[in-house]
Amino acid sequence: MVAVIDYDAGNTKSVLKAFRYLGQDVELTRNPDVILSADHVVLPGVGAFGDAMGRLADYGLVDVVKDVADAGIPLLGICLGLQLFFESSEESPGVAGLGLLKGTNVRFTEKDGFKIPQIGWNSLHIKNGGRLFDGIEEGAFVYFVHSYHAVALDEEVVKATCSYSDVATASVEKGNVFACQFHPEKSGDVGLRLLRNFLGICREAAC
16 A cells, blocks of 8 residues: 655645556555555655745654664655755755755756746756656656755765756655656656566565
8 A cells, every 4th residue: 555645735735646557556644543554655746945844843743753673664745845855955944844855955057048947848957767667768757846956965865857947956866766847647657667677676575
């Protein structure tokens, strides 16, 4: 079963629809027992970093997400979910992120010809052997909506980048923690392949 964490963060309907299309039993939930018993867990999200961390705290889910990571359950962050995995963001000074990955989030550099947020399709540069990208070609196009992007302290966790006004982190992986700045659930066949790859990753204790 796939547990999609419910913290009023948006974009959940399309995520649920994508997993159901792939034949998965999927549940939108904030029940810690359901989340921690799932085979795979997804942290979606659109909106502001500080507001999202506040909602996770209000629902008692901050430690639950950390427990998922500690338990070795495959955990996928999508869009804002990726940013929340890091320690902080320029968007919300003084607000601590989940800290599953070292680094912060910064706003795209203002440059002529580049509107912020980045909205639309962009190509990926795949690197460092990311398991989510098995069978996905270099330069594949995926769908983005974001104004901020992660800067990881450890470059090895970065498994894909995209070029906009900056070279931006598009996907990360560390152990059982995975994330995409883009929306795989809105990225056609490429996104569905990525979600299939995620589903093919087993809980560490069961591997």
